[in-house]
Amino acid sequence: MSDQLGRVPAPRRSGSERFTYGGRDLGFDLLSFWQWSASDLVGNTARGVIAEYLVARALEIDASGLRDGWAAYDLCTPSGIKVEVKSAAYLQSWHQAKLSIVSFRTPKTRAWHPDTNQLDAEATRQADVYVFAILAHREKSTLNPLDASQWEFYVLPTRALNERTRSQHSITLPTPRRMAAGPIIYSDLAKAVQVAHANSGEAVQQAVAAAGAARPR
Numbered sequence: 001m002s003d004q005l006g007r008v009p010a011p012r013r014s015g016s017e018r019f020t021y022g023g024r025d026l027g028f029d030l031l032s033f034w035q036w037s038a039s040d041l042v043g044n045t046a047r048g049v050i051a052e053y054l055v056a057r058a059l060e061i062d063a064s065g066l067r068d069g070w071a072a073y074d075l076c077t078p079s080g081i082k083v084e085v086k087s088a089a090y091l092q093s094w095h096q097a098k099l100s101i102v103s104f105r106t107p108k109t110r111a112w113h114p115d116t117n118q119l120d121a122e123a124t125r126q127a128d129v130y131v132f133a134i135l136a137h138r139e140k141s142t143l144n145p146l147d148a149s150q151w152e153f154y155v156l157p158t159r160a161l162n163e164r165t166r167s168q169h170s171i172t173l174p175t176p177r178r179m180a181a182g183p184i185i186y187s188d189l190a191k192a193v194q195v196a197h198a199n200s201g202e203a204v205q206q207a208v209a210a211a212g213a214a215r216p217r
Contacts, residue, residue, distance in 0.1 A: 051087035051133035072111035072126035084127035089135035102173040152183035
C-alpha cells in the first residue's frame with residue numbers, strides 16, 4: 001500500500017488538455033481553467049509566483065520544468081546558489097485608502113521533504129540569498145505585473161538576516177534599503193545575486209552594523 005501512496009509526479013501541461021466525464025469531452029480545456037482561475041495577476045498569490053518566475057528568468061534558471069511550491073527554497077541557479085524570493089506591492093486589487101506598507105515575512109522554517117512527508121528537526125533559513133521583489137508601480141490605471149520595469153529588487157545574503165538583532169520573523173522595506181545596494185533593476189538582478197552570494201562574513205557584518213547605526217533611536 002505504501003508504494004501506491006508515494007509522491008505523484010506532475011507532468012508539464014500545455015493547456016490543451018480536455019476536461020472529460022468518463023471519457024466524454026465536456027467541451028472545455030485546461031487553458032480555460034487557467035484563464036478563469038489565474039488571470040488576476042495583482043492578487044498576492046499570483047504576484048508572488050510572477051516574482052519568482054521573473055527572478056528565475058533573470059538568473060537563467062531552466063523554466064522548462066515545473067515550479068515546486070513545497071520546496072525548502074524557491075530557486076536554484078545553474079551555479080548552485082539557493083534563492084528565496086519574497087514579494088510585495090504598493091497596489092492591491094481591492095479598493096485602497098492609501099498605498100500598502102511594504103513588508104516581508106522572513107522566518108526560519110523547517111524544510112519539508114515531499115518524498116517522505118517529513119520535516120527537518122531544525123528550523124533555519126534554507127536559501128543562500130534572499131531577493132525582495134517589489135511591484136513598485138503606483139498608478140492602478142497602468143499597473144502591469146508582466147512589465148519588469150515596474151518592479152524593483154533588493155538582494156541580501158541570508159547571513160545578513162541571520163545576524164540581525166531585531167525581528168527574525170519579518171522586515172519592512174527600510175531594512176533591505178539600508179542593508180543592500182539597491183534598488184536593483186531587472187537587468188542587473190543576476191549580477192546582484194552573484195555579488196550577494198560572494199559576500200564575506202565581514203562584509204555582511206559591516207552591512208548589519210551600518211543598518212543599526214542608521215536606525216532612528
